[in-house]
Amino acid sequence: MITYRCRAAFISDVHLGTPDCKAGYLLDFLRSLRCEKLYLVGDIVDMEALGKRMWWHADHSAVLAEIFDMARRGVDVTYIPGNHDAPMRGLAGQTFGGVKIALDAVHEGADGRRYRVSHGDEFDPEQVGRTWLVHLGEVMHRFICWTNRRVHKMRQRMELPYLPLSIIIKSHIGKALDYIRSYEARVAADARERGFDGHICGHIHFGHVRAIDGVLYLNDGDWVEHCTALVEDDTGAMELLHWSEQPAALGRASRELVLPSPAAALALAPLARRYRDLSELRPAA
Numbered sequence: 001m002i003t004y005r006c007r008a009a010f011i012s013d014v015h016l017g018t019p020d021c022k023a024g025y026l027l028d029f030l031r032s033l034r035c036e037k038l039y040l041v042g043d044i045v046d047m048e049a050l051g052k053r054m055w056w057h058a059d060h061s062a063v064l065a066e067i068f069d070m071a072r073r074g075v076d077v078t079y080i081p082g083n084h085d086a087p088m089r090g091l092a093g094q095t096f097g098g099v100k101i102a103l104d105a106v107h108e109g110a111d112g113r114r115y116r117v118s119h120g121d122e123f124d125p126e127q128v129g130r131t132w133l134v135h136l137g138e139v140m141h142r143f144i145c146w147t148n149r150r151v152h153k154m155r156q157r158m159e160l161p162y163l164p165l166s167i168i169i170k171s172h173i174g175k176a177l178d179y180i181r182s183y184e185a186r187v188a189a190d191a192r193e194r195g196f197d198g199h200i201c202g203h204i205h206f207g208h209v210r211a212i213d214g215v216l217y218l219n220d221g222d223w224v225e226h227c228t229a230l231v232e233d234d235t236g237a238m239e240l241l242h243w244s245e246q247p248a249a250l251g252r253a254s255r256e257l258v259l260p261s262p263a264a265a266l267a268l269a270p271l272a273r274r275y276r277d278l279s280e281l282r283p284a285a
Contacts, residue, residue: 012202042082042119071098111236120201
């Protein structure tokens with residue numbers, strides 16, 4: 001087993017309790033992870049989906065057990081509920097099984113940079129709508145996820161690595177890219193107004209490392225489509241990791257440089273290409 005060491009790790013949008021959750025990959029990542037701090041940045045258990053249809057897999061229980069085990073081993077675990085596990089927000093300020101529950105957090109990097117950490121649904125105003133649903137349509141989004149799930153199973157039978165088909169499809173839809181761009185701009189603007197060096201969030205299921213007017217926008221992605229986590233090394237550099245049969249670095253931000261990783265172009269070319277294309281977008285003036 002690979003051992004991945006870092007100072008802090010951030011994961012969100014796991015959506016345990018749904019068939020689309022890639023719990024097996026996440027479980028492998030958590031078992032490989034050696035970190036001081038773990039931030040669960042919302043939508044870990046999809047209580048909204050479970051309220052409509054009860055669905056659960058043994059791997060989902062194993063993910064929760066691993067998180068609590070990490071807390072017992074001394075990892076500082078902070079759980080920031082999102083919109084799909086919003087009932088947990090009522091427990092803010094409490095600790096459950098060694099896991100601290102908070103509405104948001106401030107993370108200070110090893111290099112002294114300060115980041116606000118929140119799920120990110122607060123940046124999705126009413127006129128924009130619920131995440132992707134206005135831009136893709138609820139039916140279209142369900143179909144894309146269903147297709148992604150079927151393609152994944154087929155590729156597993158052929159012993160091929162995971163391909164985030166849904167992300168590639170979304171990245172070709174202009175309205176989805178416009179939504180991503182405006183969302184990132186709102187998050188960065190809020191961090192700047194609050195005096196932070198950056199903001200770490202999830203919510204929109206599109207992991208990204210991007211500098212916007214001197215502020216770092218860091219989205220840790222998800223474990224439904226991307227299978228990504230954001231990690232901080234001992235120097236304070238932030239890196240976005242894809243974790244499946246072929247782990248790859250998709251982006252990195254240090255004090256000196258913000259760039260996509262060359263390794264991504266080799267190990268996960270389709271996804272890396274979409275990151276490159278998205279990073280070329282600029283907020284409207």
